[in-house]
Amino acid sequence: MNTPFLSIEGLAKRFPSPDGPEPLTVFENVNFGIERGEFVCIIGHSGCGKSTIMNVLAGLDEATDGVVIMNQREVKGPSLDRGVVFQNYSLLPWLSALKNVTFAVAARHKDWSKEQVRAHSYKYLEMVGLADGAEHRKPSQLSGGMRQRVSIARAFAIQPELLLLDEPFGALDALTRGTIQDELLKIWRGTEQTVFMITHDVDEAIYLADRILLMTNGPYARVAESVEVGIPRPRARDEIVEHPNYYKVRNHLVHFLARRSKEMAGREHATASGRPETVRFDEPDDERPAAPTLYAVNE
Ligand code: ADP
Ligand code: MG
Numbered sequence: 227m228n229t230p231f232l233s234i235e236g237l238a239k240r241f242p243s244p245d246g247p248e249p250l251t252v253f254e255n256v257n258f259g260i261e262r263g264e265f266v267c268i269i270g271h272s273g274c275g276k277s278t279i280m281n282v283l284a285g286l287d288e289a290t291d292g293v294v295i296m297n298q299r300e301v302k303g304p305s306l307d308r309g310v311v312f313q314n315y316s317l318l319p320w321l322s323a324l325k326n327v328t329f330a331v332a333a334r335h336k337d338w339s340k341e342q343v344r345a346h347s348y349k350y351l352e353m354v355g356l357a358d359g360a361e362h363r364k365p366s367q368l369s370g371g372m373r374q375r376v377s378i379a380r381a382f383a384i385q386p387e388l389l390l391l392d393e394p395f396g397a398l399d400a401l402t403r404g405t406i407q408d409e410l411l412k413i414w415r416g417t418e419q420t421v422f423m424i425t426h427d428v429d430e431a432i433y434l435a436d437r438i439l440l441m442t443n444g445p446y447a448r449v450a451e452s453v454e455v456g457i458p459r460p461r462a463r464d465e466i467v468e469h470p471n472y473y474k475v476r477n478h479l480v481h482f483l484a485r486r487s488k489e490m491a492g493r494e495h496a497t498a499s500g501r502p503e504t505v506r507f508d509e510p511d512d513e514r515p516a517a518p519t520l521y522a523v524n525e
Contacts, residue, residue, distance in 0.1 A: 229259075229295070229298065230259030230260055230261050230262075231259075231260060231261055231262035231263075231264075231296065231297065231420055232259065232260040232283070232294070232295070232296050232388065232420065232422075233259045233260075233294070233295040233296075234256060234257060234258050234259070234279075234283070234292070234293075234294050235257055235292055235293050235294075235295070236255060236256070236257060236291055236292035236293070236500070237253070237254075237255075237256040237257070237279065237282065237289045237291065237292035237293075237294070238251065238253060238254035238255065238256070238289060238290050238291040238292055239251075239252045239253055239254075239275060239278050239282075239289055239290050240252065240254075240290045250445060251444075251445050251446050252274075252275040252278060252444050252445060252447060253274065253275040253278070253279070253441075253444060253445075253446065253447040253448055254291070254446055254448065254493075254496075255448055255496060255500035256279065256292070256448055256449050256500070257449070257499075257500045257501050257502070258439060258449055258452065258501075258502055260420055260422060261420075262418060262420055263418055263419070263420055264420055264421075264436050264437065265414060265420075265421045265423070265434060265435050265436050265437075266420075266421065266422050266423070266435060266436065266437050266438070266439060267423045267424070267425050267430075267431040267434060267435040267437075267438045267439070268422070268423070268424050268425075268438070268439040268440075268441060268449070269424075269425065269426065269428065269431060269438060269439070269440055269441065269479060269482075269483065270440065270441025270442070270443070270447065270483075270487060271441075271443050271483065271487055272426075273443075273444055274441045274442065274443055274444045274447040274487075275441070275444060275447050276392070276424045276441065277313055277392055277424065280310075280390050280392050280422065280424060282294060282301075283301065283308070283388070283390055283422060284304060284308055284310045284390050285301045285302060285303045285304040285305060285308065286304055286310075296308075296387075296388065297387075306330075306333060306334045306384055306386065307386055307387045307388065308386050308387070308388045308389075308390055309380075309381035309382070309384050309385075309386035309388070309389050309390065310381060310390045310391075310392075311374075311377050311378055311381045311389075311390070311391045311392060311394040312377065312392050313392040313393050313396075313424075315370070315373045315374045315376070315377040315397070316377070317365040317373060317376055317377060317380075318365075319364065319365050319366060320364070321364070322361065322362050322363060322364055323351065323356060323360060323361045323362070323363055323364075323365070323368065323372075323376045324344075324347060324348075324351065324361040324362060326365070326376055326377075326380055327347040327350060327351060327376065327379050327380045327383050328343050328344060328347045330380050330383065330384050331343045331346055331347050331383050331384060333384075334384045334385075346383060347379075347383055348361075349383075350379040350380075350382050350383040351376075351379050353379065353382070353406075353409050354375035354376070354378055354379045354406060354409075355375065355402065355405075356372060356375055356376060356379065360372060370397045371397045371398050371399065371402065373397075374394065374395075374396075374397045374398060375398070375402070375406070377394075378394055378406060382409075382410075382413055385417065385419070386419070387418070387419065387420065388419070388420050388421075388422065389414075389419055389420070389421045389422070389423075390422050390423075391421065391422070391423040391424065392423075392424045393424050393425055393426065394423070395407065395425075395427075395430065396426075403430075404463065407430065407433065407434060408463075410434070411434065411460075415459075415460075421434075423435070428476055428479040428480060428483070429476070431479070432455055432457070432466070432472065432475055432476060432479075433461060433463065433466060435455055436454070436455060437452055437453065437454055437455065438452070438453045438455065438475075438479065439451070439452055439453075439502060440452075440453065440479070440482050440487070440502075441487070442486075442487050442488075442490045442491045442492075442495070443487050443488050443491040444491070446491070446492055446493040446496070447491070448496055448500065449502045450486075450490055450502055450503065451482070451502050451503050451504075451505050452502040452503070452504050452505065453475060453478060453479065453505045453506075454504065454505065454506045454507075454508070455471065455475055456471050456475075456506060456507055456508045457469045457471050457472065457475075471507045471508075474507040475507055478505065478507075
């Protein structure tokens with residue numbers, strides 16, 4: 227069997243319990259692989275452990291059990307092969323937006339001249355619409371959305387083999403979000419990059435991903451399903467809803483979030499293998515787009 231580019235085996239995260247000997251198990255037996263060049267999104271309710279999994283993939287947090295293998299090597303610490311956009315857009319507060327990017331680019335390309343580093347960094351700041359003077363401001367002088375854009379520019383600019391994105395577009399207005407999603411797709415298409423992205427936006431996941439991993443609620447959360455989107459690329463934002471798979475996938479995701487993530491929660495529902503079940507909608511039984519179903523997502 228071929229080993230995938232990225233392989234997550236038996237991952238678990240436990241915290242010592244404040245009131246008893248039983249530790250708190252956030253997730254356990256999390257197993258999945260990602261092929262080189264794949265774009266994978268992960269969806270699950272708040273608190274199930276998505277950011278923790280991403281930090282383990284980044285080498286910034288340690289799992290209690292299990293291993294992460296990238297390119298046949300165990301991930302043991304951070305590396306410039308992996309670019310991260312955090313949920314809380316962490317930038318170096320004492321550096322300007324531009325320097326936050328050049329700092330990372332210079333670390334990645336030690337042989338580049340100052341001018342090369344600067345030109346390369348500007349290209350990415352332009353991409354996120356921040357090369358108009360805002361690049362000289364420090365993070366405290368930027369809005370939340372602007373800080374998020376700097377952090378996106380920084381991660382993209384180092385052109386990592388694996389791009390790890392934690393709800394990267396959450397703080398952006400719809401127009402900017404659309405533009406940056408399209409830039410992300412363009413960059414991803416033009417490179418061999420692999421993307422692992424956390425989102426809570428089902429439409430964003432369907433528009434961007436090849437595959438969407440679904441996590442059950444914690445404690446004892448796990449990746450229960452791997453949904454193949456099966457919509458050919460390039461995808462046009464205004465036409466994608468007409469593809470026969472669109473609402474099938476969307477309804478499946480919404481139903482999972484509204485009902486099944488809770489019904490399937492808990493240790494007793496875990497399968498022995500712990501591998502996510504593959505869900506495919508590639509046999510269109512009906513060429514008309516399926517109608518959306520509506521659920522109240524309040525729990
Ligand atoms: P998500 O990104 O899916 O919202 P996180 O990965 O941020 O979830 O958090 C997963 C869970 O881990 C949360 O339920 C959180 O309460 C718990 N957690 C995080 N840090 C600690 C800690 N130091 N002690 C106990 N529980 C923690
Ligand atoms: Mg999170």
